Amino acid sequence: MGESGSGKSTVARMIAGLTRPTAGSIVIDGHDRWADPASAAALRRRFQMIFQDPYASLNPRWKVGQLIAEPLQVLGLSSSAAETAERVQEALRRYPHQFSGGQRQRIAIARSLVSRPEFIVCDEPTSSLDVSVQAQVLNLMQDLQDEFGLTYLLISHNLAVVRHMCDTVSVMQQDRLVELGDAAQVLTAPAHDYTRALIAAVPHLGRAQPG
Incomplete structure (x- = not known):
């Protein structure tokens, strides 16, 4: 937690592997996140990220099924189109603009979970949502954490969210x-x-x- 500009999102992006640190190291299970390309590739499969804005983080030209399938294809976790299709529900063949903000963030959560990660970086995952929808998404995240044994790095300036989740x-x-x-x-x-x-x-x- 911290005020805007304190460096929270930068740390999150470095942990998720999206921004290279200029100094220091990020060590996970004894492996430096950035020192060894082979280790970095293996670690990448264990991490996913839920971004702050579900309107900006989902490609508007892709159907939701494609968005959820992308991590499987990029990380090489699916050996065939048939296998990918089995893990993406038929009902998700719509575009992001056809969903509400809360639904979009649930799609972003589903997208982060489809590769079965252990660690999910959550950068202000509910700040753009109405208060009632925030509670629903946070409760969903807690249920998923219990079900899959997930670790969250939650970034927030909302003390109520921090108190509820951390x-x-x-x-x-x-x-x-x-x-x-x-x-x-x-x-x-x-x-x-x-x-x-x-x-x-x-x-x-x-x-x-x-x-």
């Missing part, structure tokens, strides 16, 4: 990690001034606002 919280300020700890501890008794300022900035009903 076991561990890290706080970023100006490209630096300033606090890391158990979610309940960080959110109720933060150790860093910046974390306290973030929490204090959240509006509350019934609390007088300055001005």
